[in-house]
Every structure is written in structure tokens, then in C-alpha cells.
Amino acid sequence: MYDIILKQGKERSFQRRHPWVFSGALSKIPQGVGNGETVRVLSSQGEFLGYGAYSATSSIAIRIWSFDINDLPGYDFFERKFRAALTFRKIIFNNVLPDSYRLVHAESDGLPGVIVDIYPGFAVCQLSTAGADYFRNEIADALYCVTGCNVYERSDVDSRKREGLPDVKGLLKGVEPPEFIEFTENGIRFRSSLKEGHKTGFYLDQRVNRQVVSSAAAGCGDVLNCFSYTGGFGLAALHGGAHHVLNVDSSGAALEFACSNAQLNGFSTEQFSVEDADVFQFLRKCRDSRKSFDMIILDPPKLAETIKQRDKAARAYKDLNLLGFKLLRPGGKLFTFSCSGAMDDDLFEKVVCSAAQDANVNFRIIQHLAQAPDHAVSGFFPEGHYLKGLYLIRTE
Ligand code: SAH
Numbered sequence: 001m002y003d004i005i006l007k008q009g010k011e012r013s014f015q016r017r018h019p020w021v022f023s024g025a026l027s028k029i030p031q032g033v034g035n036g037e038t039v040r041v042l043s044s045q046g047e048f049l050g051y052g053a054y055s056a057t058s059s060i061a062i063r064i065w066s067f068d069i070n071d072l073p074g075y076d077f078f079e080r081k082f083r084a085a086l087t088f089r090k091i092i093f094n095n096v097l098p099d100s101y102r103l104v105h106a107e108s109d110g111l112p113g114v115i116v117d118i119y120p121g122f123a124v125c126q127l128s129t130a131g132a133d134y135f136r137n138e139i140a141d142a143l144y145c146v147t148g149c150n151v152y153e154r155s156d157v158d159s160r161k162r163e164g165l166p167d168v169k170g171l172l173k174g175v176e177p178p179e180f181i182e183f184t185e186n187g188i189r190f191r192s193s194l195k196e197g198h199k200t201g202f203y204l205d206q207r208v209n210r211q212v213v214s215s216a217a218a219g220c221g222d223v224l225n226c227f228s229y230t231g232g233f234g235l236a237a238l239h240g241g242a243h244h245v246l247n248v249d250s251s252g253a254a255l256e257f258a259c260s261n262a263q264l265n266g267f268s269t270e271q272f273s274v275e276d277a278d279v280f281q282f283l284r285k286c287r288d289s290r291k292s293f294d295m296i297i298l299d300p301p302k303l304a305e306t307i308k309q310r311d312k313a314a315r316a317y318k319d320l321n322l323l324g325f326k327l328l329r330p331g332g333k334l335f336t337f338s339c340s341g342a343m344d345d346d347l348f349e350k351v352v353c354s355a356a357q358d359a360n361v362n363f364r365i366i367q368h369l370a371q372a373p374d375h376a377v378s379g380f381f382p383e384g385h386y387l388k389g390l391y392l393i394r395t396e
Helices: 075-092 130-134 136-147 204-216 232-239 252-264 279-288 307-326 345-359
Strands: 002-006 020-022 026-028 038-042 048-054 060-066 101-105 114-119 122-127 150-155 168-173 181-185 188-192 222-226 244-249 272-276 293-298 328-338 362-370 388-395
Touching: 002 048, 038 060, 048 130, 075 101, 075 136, 101 204, 114 136, 122 136, 130 136, 136 150, 136 168, 188 232, 188 252, 204 232, 204 293, 204 328, 204 362, 204 388, 222 232, 222 279, 232 244, 232 252, 232 272, 232 293, 244 252, 244 279, 252 272, 279 307, 293 307, 307 328, 307 345, 328 362, 345 362, 345 388
Parallel strands: 002 038, 122 150, 222 244, 222 293, 244 272, 293 328
Antiparallel strands: 002 026, 020 060, 038 048, 048 060, 101 114, 114 122, 150 168, 181 188, 328 388, 362 388
């Protein structure tokens, strides 16, 4: 195993147990160390700091697997981590695990680059870093052993490009997933494609927020669910007693799933309709024709991938929320989200407030929202917090 020595003073992040080492912190990189290979990280004084995965092309040159000299990554290591992740989820869910949940939330579960979502009979994993990719077989075997599920890989994520890795998608262990898988969330039935759906098939991070929408929806006449994907928030609103939901998304395939999910739950096309459109254009059309709604949900895709894109993204969030406020009736409820890690909570709130100012609308903040607890964030890795949202009511 190669040793990588840090520059003097660069071991400080290790005291905070932060798992990233940037390329500027390395004193020199030994010849021949491969992308994703495990390296021993040493301080400038030669003390052992941790075992990490070397990333040849990323600015995050090393991601730490373990700070313990006796805890070398390999099959046993992954099996232990997955068992710990499962035990933790049992604590979160008071021993009653839902049909679908996040088992492993990467760095927050001590596993940089490894995401695992569970659906009935299937563990779907996403390996986004060179180190995670390097241990694909050990990860698949350990997951199969710990969960008893078939293991399917969905490593078709943009961030792999930064790691010099191609997209990978396919069966790792057991049998192929069927065309769609069925599961229940907050009492609502969903079907999703694990092979073709977004992320690992479904946005599990919004489970609790869908419950909040459901509780706020009783008696709402017109709900507008923007960026609806397969209808998650829309169905939650109907389940909570809303009368009609219009779901807008630019993916026809997602909307087909949305309609079949509505049917599956016994909702009619009078209650649940869909529109295949660009949300920004659609909202402008609504504004021009003076349409308004009792509840609006804005859950756009990640508009800022990196800090560099933050200013541009802030303008897009502002535009979106400004339109949202304009279409909201007095007393109407707005649920607005950002899943961009690069937009911190404060900036997001400022953007939403300035959108309300420009729309000349008064509002109160009812609740601050975040990712579901199975996506819990380690105190040593604040970057694990990415999803933020606000529940607002327009006042007179
Ligand atoms: N709210 C969803 C998840 C939204 S993910 C849920 O609870 O499951 C973001 C969605 O936005 C995706 O379905 C994507 O197809 C859609 N999308 C991305 N850009 C869009 C645009 N400009 N207009 C409409 N939909 C868009």
C-alpha cells in the first residue's frame, strides 16, 4: 500500500474527523498509485492519520475510509459499516423499517461515495467516487449479505466525470429488477422504475416533507405541484384532502408514472391532472392568464452543482419563487425547496424573501424543512446536508 504524506499543518482536518483531503494538502503523490486505490495517509511527521481512497482527477484527492490503523477497508469493513447503518435506521424508525428508505448516506455513514437506497427486495447503490468504484464487488457482496436484497447499481451520475469514471448501471448480485417496483410511503402506493427512474428510482429524501404537505392540504381547492416527477407531493396533497392537483414536469416518462400512481391509489383524472411543460414557462403563462392556486409546491432539480454556479442558481431560484408568490392566493400555502448543497439555508431563505418582496406579497414562515431522517447528517460532515425547504403562508 502506498503512503501519502501531508504538508505540514494539513492534518488539522483529521482532528475534526472530516473525511476529505484536498490535493493542495499532499506533499507528494507516489508514482503508480491507481485511481481509487487505498492509501495510507501520514502527517508530515510520519504519524498514521487514516486509510483513504485516492482520486486521481478530483480536487478532493483523498476520501478517508477509516481513521483507525486496525480498520483496513475490504469486505469485512463494508459488512460492518452496512450493519451499523442498518442498526442506525432501526433506531430512527423505531424498529419498523419502511418499505423504502436510505440505508447508506455516504460520508454521513462513514462511506464516502456510497449511497444505498432500499426498495422491496432490492438494494440500489450509487458509487460516485473512484474509491467506492474500486470496491464495487466487496460492496455488492457485503450489501447482499447484510440486507438479503438483490443489488442493483445506478452509478449513472454526473459527479463521476470529476472522478474520471464512466457511467455504470446494472445488476451486481441476485436478480434483475422488474420493469417497476411497488412500495408504500405514508400510506400511499407508488410504482417506480429502479432501472430508469431518477437517482435510485425515487426521491426518498422528501418522505417527511410529503407528510407535511399532506397535513396542510385538507380542504385546499387547487394545488399546483411543480417538478412533480412521479407525483409524490401531488398524491400526498390529495391523500391529505386537497380537491385537485395539477402536476407539471418536463419528463413525459415521469408523468406517465405519476398518472399510474394516481390510478393505483384510486384518484380520478378530475382530481389529478398532469402537464408536460417547462415549469418556468408554464408559471409565466399562468401569471399572464391570472391563474391562482391555494397551494404550490416548488421542488426543482439541483440548480447549482458547485459553488461556482451559486449566483446563477440564486437568480433561477428567485425567478421561480417570485412566480410562485404571484400565483398564490391570499391564505395560500407555498412549499419551496432547494436540493443544491451549494445553496446554504440562509442564502435560500434570503432569496425566497427577496422574491416575496419583489412580488409585493406578505408571508409568514410556518416551518423550515430538510431531508428525511434516514438521510441524517454526521456532525463531522456538514456537507451531507443538502435539502432545504420552507413552508410559507401568504398573508394579506
Ligand atoms: N418533487 C419530486 C422530485 C422532483 S425532481 C418528488 O417528490 O418526487 C425534479 C423534477 O424536475 C424531475 O422530475 C425533472 O424531470 C423535472 N424538471 C427538471 N427541469 C424541469 C423544468 N425546467 N421544467 C419542468 N420539469 C423539470
